[in-house]
Amino acid sequence: MDRYNRHIILSEVGQTGQAKLFQAKVLVVGAGGLGCPVLQYLAAAGVGTIGIIDFDVVEESNLQRQILFGRSSLGKNKAEAAKSRLQDLNDTITIKAYAEMLTFKNAIDLFNQYDIIVDGTDNFETRYLINDASVITGKPVVFGAIYKFQGQVSVFNYHHGPTYRCAFPNKPKKDAIPNCSEIGVLGVLSGIIGTMQANEVLKIILNIGHVLIGKLWCYDALLNQTTTLSIKKNDVEIQNVLLGKNNFENQPFETYCESDFEVSIKVIINKDNIQFIDVREFYELPKVEGISIKQIPLRELKNHIDKISIDKEKAFFCQSGIRSKQAVSILKQYNIHNCFSIKEGAFEINRYIKGSQKHITNE
Amino acid sequence: MILSIKYFGLLAEITNKEEELIDFSRSYIWELLEVLYIKYPNLKNKDFQVAQNQELVPFETEINGKEIVLLPPFSGG
Numbered sequence: 001m002d003r004y005n006r007h008i009i010l011s012e013v014g015q016t017g018q019a020k021l022f023q024a025k026v027l028v029v030g031a032g033g034l035g036c037p038v039l040q041y042l043a044a045a046g047v048g049t050i051g052i053i054d055f056d057v058v059e060e061s062n063l064q065r066q067i068l069f070g071r072s073s074l075g076k077n078k079a080e081a082a083k084s085r086l087q088d089l090n091d092t093i094t095i096k097a098y099a100e101m102l103t104f105k106n107a108i109d110l111f112n113q114y115d116i117i118v119d120g121t122d123n124f125e126t127r128y129l130i131n132d133a134s135v136i137t138g139k140p141v142v143f144g145a146i147y148k149f150q151g152q153v154s155v156f157n158y159h160h161g162p163t164y165r166c167a168f169p170n171k172p173k174k175d176a177i178p179n180c181s182e183i184g185v186l187g188v189l190s191g192i193i194g195t196m197q198a199n200e201v202l203k204i205i206l207n208i209g210h211v212l213i214g215k216l217w218c219y220d221a222l223l224n225q226t227t228t229l230s231i232k233k234n235d236v237e238i239q240n241v242l243l244g245k246n247n248f249e250n251q252p253f254e255t256y257c258e259s260d261f262e263v264s265i266k267v268i269i270n271k272d273n274i275q276f277i278d279v280r281e282f283y284e285l286p287k288v289e290g291i292s293i294k295q296i297p298l299r300e301l302k303n304h305i306d307k308i309s310i311d312k313e314k315a316f317f318c319q320s321g322i323r324s325k326q327a328v329s330i331l332k333q334y335n336i337h338n339c340f341s342i343k344e345g346a347f348e349i350n351r352y353i354k355g356s357q358k359h360i361t362n363e
Numbered sequence: 364m365i366l367s368i369k370y371f372g373l374l375a376e377i378t379n380k381e382e383e384l385i386d387f388s389r390s391y392i393w394e395l396l397e398v399l400y401i402k403y404p405n406l407k408n409k410d411f412q413v414a415q416n417q418e419l420v421p422f423e424t425e426i427n428g429k430e431i432v433l434l435p436p437f438s439g440g
Contacts, residue, residue, distance in 0.1 A: 008412045033439075035440070121438045122438060122439055122440040124438050142395075145437035145440060146440060147373065147437040147438075150372055150437070152373060152437050167419060172438075190440070216419070229417050230417060230418045231418075231419050232418070232419065298423050299391075300432060319391075319398055322400070322422060323393050323423070326393065344371050
């Protein structure tokens with residue numbers, strides 16, 4: 001076919017590669033700044049089945065970067081509008097538009113119908129949902145994310161490589177990181193990052209080159225700088241997702257946000273039945289006095305899980321609130337919940353306990 | 364030991380720089396973060412990961428490299 005001639009004359013692609021592309025099924029989640037360039041190149045390349053899921057409608061402010069849309073698309077659903085543009089670009093492929101939100105209910109069924117998932121979403125809730133559903137269904141995720149003039153690309157859950165949770169185990173609090181609509185983004189950056197994602201998808205399908213498995217590719221458009229960071233696989237994070245497999249579809253989306261586990265000593269000290277754990281080294285001062293404390297230095301924590309109370313709530317503290325936060329996320333991996341990280345450091349905790357003159361009896 | 368610290372994304376807006384050199388004599392990543400939190404108190408409320416010698420590492424990791432990157436997750440698309 002003349003359409004794919006420039007692919008076919010490449011020895012790395014050829015007739016065989018082009019046939020692989022035609023047999024491939026790729027689901028693109030989000031038809032926005034990243035999804036548009038991904039879709040455009042996948043459709044042009046002749047990927048045989050492309051799914052597009054997006055519940056949103058096209059607005060005028062999208063046209064600065066969401067290049068599949070024009071004035072005639074305003075007010076239309078993005079998945080539908082993208083489909084009609086792409087079908088004009090290539091009428092030899094199958095394009096399925098899902099004008100709905102990706103949820104715990106529909107994710108598993110949908111992912112099962114595709115070989116590769118592309119993450120072009122604009123919020124953390126959906127990114128973690130995509131990760132978990134892809135781990136459960138065993139599908140690779142071609143990840144892309146942007147912030148102002150910078151972007152990140154990786155391929156997760158492919159050939160037993162690390163997942164999104166291995167790189168970013170702690171889901172940020174809702175609205176902790178502003179998105180493009182709040183803070184702005186350079187239009188062409190979504191094109192660069194989305195095109196990088198399309199490139200990874202094609203390499204996976206064609207089985208050529210090096211795929212970004214276990215690598216987070218970071219790009220700065222202002223400084224023309226790229227940094228590639230390696231990601232270690234974290235089997236505990238992956239196992240925890242798999243443990244939730246049977247109850248996956250019943251999780252309500254809105255409660256998916258993790259509750260805030262950082263608390264002030266002023267709040268936690270009034271609770272009953274709580275175990276205070278100091279994760280500093282034994283030599284660190286000041287010692288906290290006036291409350292009963294177990295001391296387990298952070299680097300030893302994994303070896304002393306048995307010392308953590310199962311029945312009580314746990315409040316971790318350290319010198320400044322960094323290690324205690326890390327302790328909570330380590331215990332989360334071991335499925336130990338009801339853990340809090342005290343925001344204040346030992347010095348402030350002492351000052352508060354003395355100030356409040358509250359004496360708590362030992363456990 | 365002189366460490367080169369790079370700040371990605373909104374972290375560079377908090378520190379007002381993309382990169383700096385810090386003379387640091389202690390051992391662990393979390394100890395470095397304690398120093399940075401004193402220098403940039405707003406850093407404390409932010410989610411980020413730390414890379415040492417181009418590899419993402421937990422905060423309890425010992426510092427054995429000269430290049431540290433603080434990188435926040437991006438959600439935008």
